Amino acid sequence: MSKPPIVCLLGPTGTGKTSAAIAIAGRLPASVINFDSRQVYRDFPIITAQPDADERAACPHHLYGFLPTGEKMTAARFVELAVDRIEAVRGEGRLPILVGGTGLYLRSLLTGIAPIPEIPEDIRRQVLDRVAAEGPQALHAELTRTDPDYAAKIHPNDTQRNARAAEVFLATGRTMTWWHTESEHAPAPYDALKIGMRLALNDLEPLLAARIDVMLERGGLDEARAAFARCPDPDAPGWTGIGCAELLGFLRGALTLAEAREKWVRNTRAYAKRQLTWFNREADIHWFAPGENRAVADLTVAWLAERG
Structure with a gap:
């Protein structure tokens, strides 16, 4: 029996993965499932660049903005939640499109969770x-x-x-x-089409900086301030995310706003570099540049047709 198909849209932050997913959803019934470890947090929709109302209206979106700042997300928990959502989406006759940049989450879903023993x-x-x-x-x-x-x-x-x-x-x-x-993993439970969105880091950097400025203009600082009022614990898992940590530094008086913004840009670039390094080691990825959404949708439709 063939494995059920899923599409995985991956790549570094700021490369237009959500818009590519929506392009696919414009061609066939589909739902988006998040696999970004930061976009699960309820208090930070702006800072973590979660899909906006217009994007969510284009097709169903799942596993965004549901976790309190004080709770942590693990790869094992993500896999459990993602499998549940994938099966629900398939039950609706829709194609599951996983979208995100947390490579460990995707690898854990496709190849199994490493059986790490309980820590004393x-x-x-x-x-x-x-x-x-x-x-x-x-x-x-x-x-x-x-x-x-x-x-x-x-x-x-x-x-x-x-x-x-x-x-x-x-x-x-x-x-x-x-x-x-190196440890033994379970076989991949799905037939996955992996589509990557990437841009040279030097070309991506100014786009990331501009996006951070838009986040601040749209109320990112107010979002962080409200989150801090609800969860003032600086060690809470939700505060470890890039953008959240820098704005928390400003709110606690450790940084000026300009310093927080500069650090946010620098850390985002470093994170994008780590994501590129991770995904460049993955096999069977079909790479596209940001904005090549029609080609992404064409590939998806052709791949599904080949599978019958």
């Missing part, structure tokens, strides 16, 4: 105590030595993921890269 509580507490005393940057520096490939994919200020990598290494003696690539 004493090791978890030891790592959390280190984070509190030294900051996640110290753990990231160690990670750069023990697991440089994984370190390149996460930000030094990402408390959750740096702590997770440290506790897994302490508990198992294996790196996150080993668990994600």
Whole structure:
């Protein structure tokens, strides 16, 4: 029996993945399912560039803006939620289109979750105590030595993921890269057409800076201020996202607004570079430039026709 088809639109931030998905939905019944780890947060629709009202009106959208700032999202939880949404979309006679830039989430969905053992509580507490005393940057520096490939994919200020990598290494003696690539995974449950949107980093950078300015004009700072009133814990998972962390620095008096904006642009560029590095290692991706939406839709329609 053939595996059910899904389309995966991937690539670095700011490359027009949502508009490409909507172009596909204009040609056949389809629904968009998010696989971006930041766009799950309810309090940050502007800062995380979640689809706006017009984009959502074009076709159904799922797994956007549902998680409180204080809750964390993991790859395992994402897979559980995504599988549920994929089956619901298929039950409606629609094509599931997964859209996002969190490569680990997509890989976990397509190849299975690495069976990382439960971490003993004493090791978890030891790592959390280190984070509190030294900051996640110290753990990231160690990670750069023990697991440089994984370190390149996460930000030094990402408390959750740096702590997770440290506790897994302490508990198992294996790196996150080993668990994600060398351990045995379940076979892919879907027949996936992977479509990538990318642009040279030097060409993408000014577009990212302009998008950040638009986010600020549309009320990104007010959004962060309201979120801080609801969740003033600076260590909450939702605050670790790029844009959120920099504006939090301004709200807490550590940065001027100009400094926060400059840091936001710099960190977004670095994140886009990490995304490009990750996806360039993936196989079977059909690459397009931003705006080539008709060609993306043509490929999707032809691929489905070939499958019968």
